[in-house]
Amino acid sequence: MGRSDPKKPIFALKTGLAIAIVSALLFVSGSLSYVGDNIIWAILTVVLIFEFTVGATLSKGYNRALGTISAVVFALATAQISTWSGEWQEVVIVVSFFIIGSISSYVKLYPTMKAYEYAFRVFTLTFCILLVSGTSDFVQAALSRLLLIGVGSCVCLVVNLCVYPIWAGDDLHKSIVKNFRGVATSLEGCVTTYFQHFGYERISSKILVYQASDDPLYSGYRSVVQSSSQEDALLAFAVWEPPHGRYKMLKYPWSNYVKVSGALRHCALMVMAMHGCILAEIQAPSELRDVFKNEIQKVGAEGARILRELGNKLEKMENLSPDIDLLDKVHEAAEELQMKIDQKSYHLVNSEKWAAGKQPKEFADLDRLQDLKEDDMKPNVINSLSEANLKPLFPPLDSNVTNVSNHPSMVHWGSAEDMLKHQVQWPSQLSVLGDQILNVREVKTYESASALSLATYTSLLIEFVARLQNLVTAFEELSDKAKFSDPANPLEAKEAISLWTKLLKCVGIK
Template identity: 40%
Template sequence: MNGKKGSCVMIDINLMSKAVPPEAVRKSGGGGLAPSRKWIRDVWEFAREDTNRVTFSLKVGLAVLLASLLILFRGPFEVFGNNIIWSIITVSMIFEYTVGAMFNRGFNRALGSLLAGIFAIVVMHVGLSSGHIAEPYVIALSIFFIGAATSFMKLWPSLVPYEYGFRVVLFTYCLIIISDYRMGSPVRTAMERLYLIAIGGMIAVLVNVLIFPIWAGDQLHRELVSCFSSVADSLEECVEKYLRDEGLDRPEFSKKVMDEFPDEPAFRKCKATLNTSSKLESLANAAKWEPPHGRFMHFFYPWSEYVKVGAVLRHCAYEVMALHGCLHSEIQAPYNLRCTFQHEILDATNQAAELIRSLAKDISSMKHTLHSSPLRRVHSSTERLQRSIDTHSYLLTRFTSPPPMTVFLLPNCRITLQHPLSQSQGLLRQVERAVLQQQQQR
């Protein structure tokens, strides 16, 4: 193994290539008990992170149970028959985590089922009126046309939010028209299925809205506030580590170091903030479908502004990520140089973090209490840091030494010393040359 300060020989003797460490034997001695405990602990931690996950699961089970009662009781089953399965399918398909997402999907489901039912009834009438010979061809051409049209329209940029609705049109139309081809009274069967889809949708809406509702607007609000706090914490952690690191035993900048980045809190928080783009957009789109609720008692609440603020905040997170990259750079400033500007750097960092937390507090309380004083303090702290850098600019040169010192030995004889304490031999030579030059001038 070659090192930077010398070399040594490393001998690796492998006596048992297939030997199993004793620790592994002890761990595997319990059979499947240890993995099962780990799985239970992971499930428990996953549920503790967000209790709404458990609430959502229980609500889905309740909604499916209520829809299944239409089959379990004899009266509804005698009226609708096996078509009751459409209510259960509707509940399982439109029930979403948040109320806004469910309204969005429910609207697509309702509109798609209505259009599919209308198309199916029209095509059935056309097929019956065209005769038994032409009816299969009419149905086949209609299926081809509906499949091609819905698949093309869901790719249209302005219709992308309604992509699920086009899938429902194709799915429902094919099931209605194919399953009723050999049955009598197809119009009655199609209407019954539309009724059952409406019943399933009403069950899902009532359960999701009336029993511990999970609002997308509230989640969007909390997510944006947590992003502000994460950026402020990451900024302080990066600067504190930069000033605390003395540069001893620094590992080489390699893939191994890159793999260790996720273990650092500052890196994790910044990465989580940068990955919130799609989440904020989806929550904002879902919140637009929600009725006024809680603190958001205004129609047409500007949810899109949350997405814009999140985009600006991600630019700040990129800057913090750049600071984090400086911690693992191969080229580092000396530790004593960092200590020279430590007070000014900490002051500027604390003022910037306080400003970010003030913005988060204003967004959380939905009150404009932020004045210009935090921003002025940030500007003044950065100006003090800049003045300190200008004052000690000589430390940033290649040779970190004080400015040149001029010594007058004889009249009209001046010597400029660059390193008066470290280069004694050069000093003597300069003195000798100056004395000889003075004698020659005389």
């Protein structure tokens, strides 16, 4: 874990350093009367508010300060009221516990107060502890504890800022760049695997129950689909951080990073659906896929190129080139695919059903028999169908396929523990008309569905291209608000290199 993420052991060392610094106050507690037994408040403060990132520490420190100061004020007022009440002092304190505990617990459930939940917890805890400790030296105890909490907070802030600071904004930035590349990898994998003719011989059960898997095609889009909560948490901490590193603006537009990630997630859902087509039980035959292979591969390659280009631009914090339309090539490829679908659309439907007219007798007989109730079925009704009536109107797309269970698109399930049990083959319901009628139904239904699965896959890919415009728009809005740098001009760079070469030659340096 330390090698994969060096920030984690560094955070652990920083936490230990902060606790050690605060604990050193024990050595001077003899000379400072207000420290005494209250040193535990400083240690508790470090343990509770020292977080992984600077923004999280600032947010939690603010909440703790807000809750503590409010609790001290309310506790002082309650202590004074209880002193005036004389023999009813204990009753006043108990009633105040009930009122404060109920109100604070109710208010923190309000949606807009979610960011201050920790402040409400600190407020309730501090209020109760101060009143339980007694009211004789209440002011001195409250001030000493407040002072030590401030000392612990300052130690946390100094250590977190000065010793290898870990920024929530930087983590948010890197996470979104990684998601761009992950979705691009998944898109390429979906296109490549779709033409490998049922390359999934074994499907991990983790994929089928949406759990983490080492399959790069699956993990690429999964990370961005489920990253919403993590990004919201990083955003809540990033807004607390001061200008730093490459993020030197006050009120840096971190919310626009989340918008870009949301637009990317909107595109990743299409990749997820395309992967679902690859994992489906019903698959289009390889001959039909090859008809649209070149166009689909071109769209997939261009889409992945755009995602990687946007990811690189975001990583470098550069604007898009104003002279180049980033979506021009992918739109052209999508148009070519759409034109190919229009020209070859007869491959995607049952062309024998196009002509309007009387329904073929074979289908009429089958539909009539299916509508009959099982109790009303007579043996002579089934026997009345001849062999000619039971033959399919057209042969299967694959001559070796007689039913769904024998089709090569059906994956082979392993018996290992990490593999899902054999799924029920489609269709799973048995017909009361006999196996012969069932085979006719299965083959004809499967032929139509298998062709439609290819239509579904291509429509998802075209929809992915359509959603790229929202992603580019969100990126341009971010680059404008964050004041990204302009991309370097290759011609100007070459001229600068040539000029420096001539100058070095003039001074005798090769």
